[in-house]
Amino acid sequence: MAIKKQPPSIDEILKAKNAKEAEAAKPRFLNKAQREKIALDKQNREAEEARRRRDSGSNGASRNGTSQNGNGALNSTESSIPTGPRAMRTDVPTGPASMRQKGDMLPPPVPKHAEKRQGKRSAPEATEAALTRQRYMGAEQNQSTFSAKKKRRRTTEKKFNFDWNDEEDTSPDYNPIYQQRAEAAFFGRGKLGGFAEEATETRTHKFIETLIERDPDNGHERAAEILDMERRRKEKGSRAALDKHWSEKDLDKMRERDWRIFKEDFNIATRGGSIPNPMRDWTESGLPQNILNLVNKVGYEDPSAVQRAAIPIALQSRDLIGVAVTGSGKTAAFLLPLLVYISTLPPLSSTNRQDGPYGLILAPTRELAQQIEGEAKKFADPLGFKTAVIVGGHAIEEQSYKMRDGVEIIIATPGRLLDCIERRVLVLSQCCYVIMDEADRMIDMGFEEPVNKILEALPVGNEKPDTDAAEDSEAMSRGRYRQTMMYTATMPAAVERIARKYLRRPAIVTIGNAGEAVETVEQRVEFVQGEEKRKKRLQEILSSGEFTPPIIVFVNIKRNCDAIARDIKHMGFSAVTLHGSKTQDQREAALAALRNGTTDVLVATDLAGRGIDVNDVSLVVNFNMASSIESYTHRIGRTGRAGKSGVAITFWGNEDTDVLYDLKSMLAKSTISKVPEDLKKHEAAQQKGGRRKGGEAKGPPLM
Structure with a gap:
């Protein structure tokens, strides 16, 4: 027995309706042929509709007709339905139909701006194509209208530029005198006569060969003089001097530019008046030959940056402040000038040994003082100079026993040295050379007051004048003035106070940047x-x-x-x-x-x-x-x-x-x-x- 088909329920009907609406709401993706067919059909429909409207308008006019009254006036009954835009109508009415006469004036012409708007109006096909393109390809992005040519030029670009190129010379275009340039005619032989620079060397050799050929007796001697003159001319030439590095030049050929590059290479900065140039190697240091031999024997191959800058200044009897990073070779920088100074003094004897040492070196710690003594003995012992260390931790009687025969150099810490001075174990009557190593460390350790008392115990009759004469090396060398040098890694306020009080017009040498670690x-x-x-x-x-x-x-x-x-x-x-x-x-x-x-x-x-x-x-x-x-x-x-x-x-x-x-x-x-x-x-x-x-x-x- 066949099952009777049941009618759909309300839920099924609603479900089918919703599915149909959802399907209709989904965008349809058409291929190019389908889109062209739809656009063509729509165009045909619009053309057919326009033709139908035009035919209906003409039929209405024929049915109403035109009647001519007895006066011959035409009465025209027109349709009230417009057949297009107002600007396109040719049958624009000029008044009521009952009042219109044959001789009425024509309607006014269409304004130009209306014609422009009419020309810009897009066709329906173009509008439809734009909508379709926007639907499938998205809205068009705004494009920038920036033009580099329209960009406003800067005011600096309007300034006249004097850097002309050869091809920018437009004078031959209008002035015939420049079309045939005259070559300069020089006279003479070789460079001596003024020949062109590019042929100087060749013409010089030709001139020498001709000179020897015509004067066999004296030609060779004159040729040698000419070659020597040409060589000196090239060496003195500015171009040759600029092309060479400072390491390839002799000392007398060094210029200010070369010294500036030299200081930059070794990170040397100097301040103060009448500061001599640094030394490039030990042979240019100005040290005596016997000390140079010891330097070579100890194994100092190349001087460090602080030695290059400080030794020439110290040899001129100038006060000095050396600011350098730790481990930069400061010990030799102040020891070598001190030994040169002591070499100029009479040796210690029974008549002057009780007046104290010739030189004094202050250090903040015992270890540093002993280290300086070890370095000083490398040079002082071969030269016959004696050194002594005065530090805490050892009996003062033992240290005084070492100084009984006199010493030229004393290396001490401030506390123990002041104790010796107050006990009359040591006097500084003939000490005219004072070096303070690690001055900032001494101040940090609380030695500012002992240092001031030690410096006040020095003889005051030989202090340098606080004038420009303190910067004159010749004036300072003639008199036996006190020379004070201070080496430090930083410059706190307490160190500056000591420097202002006891140093006279010091030269300041800075190696690297103060307070920074070395790059090694x-x-x-x-x-x-x-x-x-x-x-x-x-x-x-x-x-x-x-x-x-x-x-x-x-x-x-x-x-x-x-x-x-x-x-x-x-x-x-x-x-x-x-x-x-x-x-x-x-x-x-x-x-x-x-x-x-x-x-x-x-x-x-x-x-x-x-x-x-x-x-x-x-x-x-x-x-x-x-x-x-x-x-x-x-x-x-x-x-x-x-x-x-x-x-x-x-x-x-x-x-x-x-x-x-x-x-x-x-x-x-x-x-x-x-x-x-x-x-x-x-x-x-x-x-x-x-x-x-x-x-x-x-x-x-x-x-």
């Missing part, structure tokens, strides 16, 4: 929070095998030195300590063990940050970040000395916020160091002072 030290900084993590990281560094002894580890607290040294010994490395609580003998033993290679690692406080010279230190580790950027600079200066490269690794944490900005700035200035991202983005490194307003600076998250 690669600086690495790591965020390591906590002492245990730092010890673990230190063990990884020492065990990596990347760095060879000697190695220096800096800490901030004296009691931590011994603890970290014990931990380093447990890691399998030998270690010694150096801090202020050690006796002088213990300090000297620790440095000796590090220098002779019996110890691998030195753990020290800032006491070893200045003036300690240990050869070939490959690594400096700042276990604790220094409290100031100056101390940090001197710490890392223990490596990378004498032109050698070195590495400095610094651990920092949240407690170092006060110096993070300066640390970031120093790393940014270095060409071989990189600023890590955690330091660069740290809040305390964004401004000077380490903390921003509104709260404490926070460290990066521990990974």
Whole structure:
């Protein structure tokens, strides 16, 4: 039995209706042929509709007809339905049909602007094509109407340009005199007669050959004179002088431009009046030959930058302030001129030995003073000069015993030297040459008052006048005036006060940028929070095998030195300590063990940050970040000395916020160091002072 088909339900009908509407709402994508067919059909329909309207209008007019009254006037009844735009109608009515006469005037002409609007009006086909293109291809983007030709020219471009090219000469176009240029006719033989420059050398040789041929007796002698004259002319020529580097020129050929390039090459800056040019090598230093022989024997091959600039100034009896980075060779820069000065004085004897030394060198620490003495003995002993060291940690009676026969040079720390002066163990009656090394460090250690008292104990009768005569080397050399030199890495206010009080018209020599590290030290900084993590990281560094002894580890607290040294010994490395609580003998033993290679690692406080010279230190580790950027600079200066490269690794944490900005700035200035991202983005490194307003600076998250 067949199942009777049921009629659709209301839900089915609505569902089918909604599906049909959704299908109709979807865009239909037609191909080109379909689009052309639809457009053609639409065009045919519109044409048919227009023809039908035109036919209906003409039929209506024929049905109404035209009637002529007895007067012959035409009465026309027109359809009220317009057949097109007003501007296109030819049958525009001029009045009511009942009043229209045959002689009525024609309607006014269409205005020009209406014709323009009519011409711009697009055809229906074009409009349809634009709508279709917009539907399938999207709306057209606005295109820029900018034109470079229409751009307003700058005022500077309107100025007259005098840099003419040869092809810009338009004078031959209108002036025939320039079409045939006359060549200059010179007379004579070779360059002597004024021949062209490009043929000078060839014509000179031809002239010499002709001269020898015509004058066999004296021709060779005259030819040699001409060649020598030509050679001197080329050497003095400005073009040849500019093409040569300063290292290829003789000293008398150096010009101001060459000296400027020379100073830039060695990063030398000088200030003051009547400053001599630096020396390019030891032969141009002006030192006596016996001292030059010692320089060669010691092994000083090329002078350092501070030696190049400071030695010629010191030899002219000028007061000097030398600002140079640590490890730049300052010791020899002031020792050699001092030895030259002492060589001009009478030797010490029983008549003058009780008047004290000829020269005085002040140093801030015992280690630096002993280091200067070791360097001075290399030159003083062969010359027959005696040196003595006066520092704390040794009995004053022992030191006075060394000075009983007189010494030419005394190297001392300010505190012990002042003690000797007050006890009448030492007098400075004939001391006219004073050198202060690491003057800023002496001030930081509280030696400003002792230094002033020591300088006041010097004879006052031979002080230089504070006039232009203090800059005259000849005037200063004739009289035996006091000569004072000060070497420092920075210039704090206290150092400037001493300089203004005791130095007369000093020449100021700056090597590099004051307070910056040397470019031979690669600086690495790591965020390591906590002492245990730092010890673990230190063990990884020492065990990596990347760095060879000697190695220096800096800490901030004296009691931590011994603890970290014990931990380093447990890691399998030998270690010694150096801090202020050690006796002088213990300090000297620790440095000796590090220098002779019996110890691998030195753990020290800032006491070893200045003036300690240990050869070939490959690594400096700042276990604790220094409290100031100056101390940090001197710490890392223990490596990378004498032109050698070195590495400095610094651990920092949240407690170092006060110096993070300066640390970031120093790393940014270095060409071989990189600023890590955690330091660069740290809040305390964004401004000077380490903390921003509104709260404490926070460290990066521990990974």
